[in-house]
Amino acid sequence: MRYLPHTNSDRQAMLESMGLHEIMDLFTDIPKEFHTKLGSLDLPDALSEAGIVKKFTKAAEKNRHAGNTRCFLGGGTYHHFVPAVVDYVISRGEFLTAYTPYQPEIAQGTLQALFEYQTMIARLTGMEVSNASMYEAATATAEAALMARRVTRKTRTVIAGSVNPRYRTVTENYLSRLEGDYVEVAMGEFGTDLSQVIDAIDETTACVIVQYPDFYGSVYDLAPLREACDAHKCLMVVAFSDVSAFGLIESPGAYGADIAVGSGQALGIPMAFGGPHLGVFACKQKYLRQMPGRVCGLTTDADGKRGFVLTLSTREQHIRREKATSNICTNQGLMCTAASTYMTLMGDAGLETVANHSAAALDLLVSKLPNGVVAADGAHYNETVLTFASQEKRDAFISEARNNDIFAGIPLETIEKGAEQIDGNRHLLVATTEMIEEDDISDYIQAMEVAL
Amino acid sequence: MSNTTYSATSGIQQEERLLFEHAHEAPESISLPGVQGKAPSSLDVFKRKSAANIPGLSEPETVRHFVRLSQWNHGIETGFYPLGSCTMKYNPRVNEQVARLPGLAHVHPDQPEDSVQGILGLLYELQGWLTEISGFKDVTLQPAAGAHGELVGLMMIRKCLDARGEQGRKKVLVPDSAHGTNPASAALCGMYTVEIKSGADGRIDLDELKKHLDDDVAALMMTNPNTAGTFESDIKEICQLVHDAGGLVYGDGANLNALVGVARPGDMGLDCLHINVHKTFSTPHGGGGPGAGPVAVNDTLKPFLPVPRIEKDGDVFKVVTEDKQSIGSVLSTLGQTGVYMRANAYISAFGHNHIHKIAQDAVLNANYVLSRLKDVYHVPFEGLCKHECLLTDEWQNKHGVKTLDIAKRLIDLGFHPMTVYFPLIVHGAMLIEPTETESKETLDSFCDAMLEIAAQCEAGDTQALHDAPVKPIRRRLDETQAARKPVLVWSD
Numbered sequence: 001m002r003y004l005p006h007t008n009s010d011r012q013a014m015l016e017s018m019g020l021h022e023i024m025d026l027f028t029d030i031p032k033e034f035h036t037k038l039g040s041l042d043l044p045d046a047l048s049e050a051g052i053v054k055k056f057t058k059a060a061e062k063n064r065h066a067g068n069t070r071c072f073l074g075g076g077t078y079h080h081f082v083p084a085v086v087d088y089v090i091s092r093g094e095f096l097t098a099y100t101p102y103q104p105e106i107a108q109g110t111l112q113a114l115f116e117y118q119t120m121i122a123r124l125t126g127m128e129v130s131n132a133s134m135y136e137a138a139t140a141t142a143e144a145a146l147m148a149r150r151v152t153r154k155t156r157t158v159i160a161g162s163v164n165p166r167y168r169t170v171t172e173n174y175l176s177r178l179e180g181d182y183v184e185v186a187m188g189e190f191g192t193d194l195s196q197v198i199d200a201i202d203e204t205t206a207c208v209i210v211q212y213p214d215f216y217g218s219v220y221d222l223a224p225l226r227e228a229c230d231a232h233k234c235l236m237v238v239a240f241s242d243v244s245a246f247g248l249i250e251s252p253g254a255y256g257a258d259i260a261v262g263s264g265q266a267l268g269i270p271m272a273f274g275g276p277h278l279g280v281f282a283c284k285q286k287y288l289r290q291m292p293g294r295v296c297g298l299t300t301d302a303d304g305k306r307g308f309v310l311t312l313s314t315r316e317q318h319i320r321r322e323k324a325t326s327n328i329c330t331n332q333g334l335m336c337t338a339a340s341t342y343m344t345l346m347g348d349a350g351l352e353t354v355a356n357h358s359a360a361a362l363d364l365l366v367s368k369l370p371n372g373v374v375a376a377d378g379a380h381y382n383e384t385v386l387t388f389a390s391q392e393k394r395d396a397f398i399s400e401a402r403n404n405d406i407f408a409g410i411p412l413e414t415i416e417k418g419a420e421q422i423d424g425n426r427h428l429l430v431a432t433t434e435m436i437e438e439d440d441i442s443d444y445i446q447a448m449e450v451a452l
Numbered sequence: 453m454s455n456t457t458y459s460a461t462s463g464i465q466q467e468e469r470l471l472f473e474h475a476h477e478a479p480e481s482i483s484l485p486g487v488q489g490k491a492p493s494s495l496d497v498f499k500r501k502s503a504a505n506i507p508g509l510s511e512p513e514t515v516r517h518f519v520r521l522s523q524w525n526h527g528i529e530t531g532f533y534p535l536g537s538c539t540m541k542y543n544p545r546v547n548e549q550v551a552r553l554p555g556l557a558h559v560h561p562d563q564p565e566d567s568v569q570g571i572l573g574l575l576y577e578l579q580g581w582l583t584e585i586s587g588f589k590d591v592t593l594q595p596a597a598g599a600h601g602e603l604v605g606l607m608m609i610r611k612c613l614d615a616r617g618e619q620g621r622k623k624v625l626v627p628d629s630a631h632g633t634n635p636a637s638a639a640l641c642g643m644y645t646v647e648i649k650s651g652a653d654g655r656i657d658l659d660e661l662k663k664h665l666d667d668d669v670a671a672l673m674m675t676n677p678n679t680a681g682t683f684e685s686d687i688k689e690i691c692q693l694v695h696d697a698g699g700l701v702y703g704d705g706a707n708l709n710a711l712v713g714v715a716r717p718g719d720m721g722l723d724c725l726h727i728n729v730h731k732t733f734s735t736p737h738g739g740g741g742p743g744a745g746p747v748a749v750n751d752t753l754k755p756f757l758p759v760p761r762i763e764k765d766g767d768v769f770k771v772v773t774e775d776k777q778s779i780g781s782v783l784s785t786l787g788q789t790g791v792y793m794r795a796n797a798y799i800s801a802f803g804h805n806h807i808h809k810i811a812q813d814a815v816l817n818a819n820y821v822l823s824r825l826k827d828v829y830h831v832p833f834e835g836l837c838k839h840e841c842l843l844t845d846e847w848q849n850k851h852g853v854k855t856l857d858i859a860k861r862l863i864d865l866g867f868h869p870m871t872v873y874f875p876l877i878v879h880g881a882m883l884i885e886p887t888e889t890e891s892k893e894t895l896d897s898f899c900d901a902m903l904e905i906a907a908q909c910e911a912g913d914t915q916a917l918h919d920a921p922v923k924p925i926r927r928r929l930d931e932t933q934a935a936r937k938p939v940l941v942w943s944d
């Protein structure tokens with residue numbers, strides 16, 4: 001077996017040095033009745049390396065992917081450009097095959113990359129501090145709700161119906177075993193009506209969670225929410241699905257968010273059929289000690305040189321156990337390194353260009369919609385809802401687009417079920433990035449014209 | 453006795469500034485594809501008032517910056533990494549190659565099912581293999597890491613108890629040797645924990661367990677082999693006792709590497725088990741993640757598995773998003789599928805004919821290390837160990853040397869230290885997990901280094917231990933300072 005260095009004579013020598021005869025002598029502490037007959041598991045025969053490549057290539061060829069289609073799918077995962085350098089950096093064995101930096105003297109690479117990540121995420125989201133990642137956006141949102149309970153010592157959670165339904169589901173699930181109300185505010189439209197959200201806040205509310213840009217891609221003024229949160233002494237939590245927006249539009253922090261959470265997948269991380277992605281978690285400095293997850297901090301070494309360590313671990317499970325701020329241990333570390341590398345390559349200017357191109361593509365698409373298809377009102381970043389005359393028409397378009405190697409969008413009812421604004425399965429959630437070219441949009445519109 | 457082949461030296465290691473300290477203005481930004489226009493004017497009022505201040509370096513500078521940083525890291529590809537409870541085994545490179553195939557890496561999670569049959573097939577196949585290897589009836593791939601799996605397992609246990617009309621049961625028994633995530637997950641699930649004191653042999657003491665078994669008990673969370681590296685041989689009785697009291701048994705599978713192909717937790721009476729695929733199934737740790745924490749279940753818990761999940765209907769793979777008794781979902785997507793591609797490739801490389809060699813060689817290596825060190829380091833619990841062995845610093849304490857000094861000295865000798873100060877049931881724990889992918893030569897040179905350290909202690913020649921490490925780019929870092937005045941972001 002090519003991953004195992006021992007020869008049989010090594011094994012024999014090692015056993016003999018311990019006064020043993022065969023390797024199974026090392027398993028006598030496991031009751032006999034639980035011994036599996038060696039070789040009896042229902043698994044296939046071992047594959048050679050070439051066999052593995054062949055098997056995976058064959059499976060991969062059965063899938064369509066962003067490389068051989070035009071991908072207008074969003075809903076929390078976006079096909080942005082991934083520069084070659086990002087994948088190179090995270091393929092370096094020193095980053096890829098290191099554990100959590102528990103021995104900081106020999107993990108300064110990971111630690112400095114994390115410190116740079118935290119800094120850049122704080123700047124991009126306009127927040128004061130960032131942790132070193134959560135699993136992904138939905139669990140980050142749930143953790144924000146939990147953190148708000150600790151900070152405010154209140155238990156009611158208010159969440160806008162325009163937050164990604166998947167983030168809502170997971171948040172509700174996390175909260176459902178704890179005391180306290182979970183209130184979803186139905187929006188009745190493809191956008192966010194802040195006044196309804198604000199009306200739902202009361203004195204017992206721990207936090208209000210909104211998404212910005214919201215699940216439908218809509219961008220709106222968050223300022224009134226800050227005032228309402230101050231009035232009721234609750235935390236303002238802003239979630240997001242595509243962090244690339246903040247290369248262009250005002251950040252959650254600029255609106256006074258207490259906690260900003262969402263997906264950092266846009267920062268150089270492939271879609272990978274849903275993971276691994278990157279859960280971003282940033283907050284105000286004053287709430288730091290209630291923040292979940294690992295953080296990296298600056299310090300000095302015995303010679304007075306600057307260095308980095310994991311810090312504030314008294315919040316964490318390995319020290320605080322059942323009183324920890326979260327149970328998270330393994331996080332998405334390597335994805336932070338990817339995001340750091342990506343942001344370094346982009347800089348402010350590159351990030352702004354990504355956002356401009358992403359938004360310009362949607363704008364172009366919407367401007368060319370034929371009669372019979374309507375886009376949601378208001379300002380949008382790179383995602384919107386298209387409404388067709390009927391499900392038949394919509395589905396005819398989806399399949400015509402598909403014939404032209406286009407994934408036209410996500411039928412809204414597959415993610416969001418039962419919302420008031422969804423009348424008939426005739427809505428399509430469509431997203432664009434800088435990977436969509438003008439030609440792709442022409443083909444998209446043409447497919448629409450053919451189908452309708 | 454120093455071994456020049458393995459000892460640390462310093463070659464050209466460059467100091468490297470923070471990104472934010474690079475002096476010059478950002479160069480021309482990288483050229484980007486797409487619609488070359490500007491965002492629509494409807495967004496004008498929402499524009500950032502000031503730039504985020506993300507530095508932006510040219511491509512060559514970016515590469516050099518991160519490559520230099522990488523060189524300050526120790527990884528499993530650089531050397532031995534015997535971190536107990538972490539299973540730092542070699543991460544096969546072919547797994548990285550196949551996971552990056554465009555048809556796997558660039559697939560959107562909401563593509564129509566007929567366009568993702570290939571990847572669904574690989575995930576479905578892995579579900580079957582994980583179920584078979586662990587000895588359970590089914591598995592969920594949704595949990596993103598071990599701790600997330602713990603939460604999912606406990607959610608299923610609570611739901612199962614609810615279905616039995618036993619809503620009141622909220623007590624979770626956790627051995628004092630358990631990993632911190634166990635009690636933290638119980639709290640997150642709205643339950644409370646009671647710690648059970650380990651017996652003199654480091655294992656669960658049946659009489660102690662019995663004392664805590666009553667009508668409030670929802671579950672026992674146990675790790676087997678436990679975090680002291682020994683097998684809980686009373687496993688059958690333990691499960692029986694908990695079940696008789698009306699509770700369920702949660703298995704923390706972080707130590708599954710000791711059992712792969714040799715014995716199956718599902719056969720022993722556990723109700724579920726999380727598997728850390730970033731440990732047992734060789735997916736890389738990435739400096740902290742990502743991993744994945746699938747949970748395997750028996751028939752009792754199967755109805756409560758999370759959605760979405762993958763099922764097979766004839767020749768077609770389907771994603772099931774609703775299921776009446778399910779605990780619902782705990783992630784936006786099916787799971788960390790990129791991680792699972794690597795796990796699938798790993799198991800493929802072993803097959804039924806070799807898979808047991810993982811546990812065999814892992815256990816052989818740990819016992820070999822134990823046998824070479826047991827005369828010079830205190831072994832708190834006698835007998836066979838499984839995939840890792842536990843020592844303490846008791847004999848070195850009398851020379852003023854602590855576990856931390858030993859760990860730091862190992863760095864100067866060219867080795868990543870073992871896990872230190874865990875488990876908490878012994879003073880000054882040193883938990884050594886060599887894994888099956890290390891050669892006898894590596895194990896011997898590590899043991900030689902450990903013997904050298906012990907000999908230095910005996911000789912009272914301990915200065916080098918207290919000063920260590922001196923070879924890496926940084927010496928001991930001041931953790932108190934970092935925590936007292938936390939600086940988590942750079943300000944220019």
Ligand SMILES: Cc1ncc(COP(=O)(O)O)c(C=O)c1O
Nearest residue numbers: 329330537597598599631633706
């Ligand atoms: C015994 C044990 N249980 C649980 C965990 C948590 O797993 P993860 O880090 O994947 O969340 C770990 C990992 O460190 C562990 O060693």
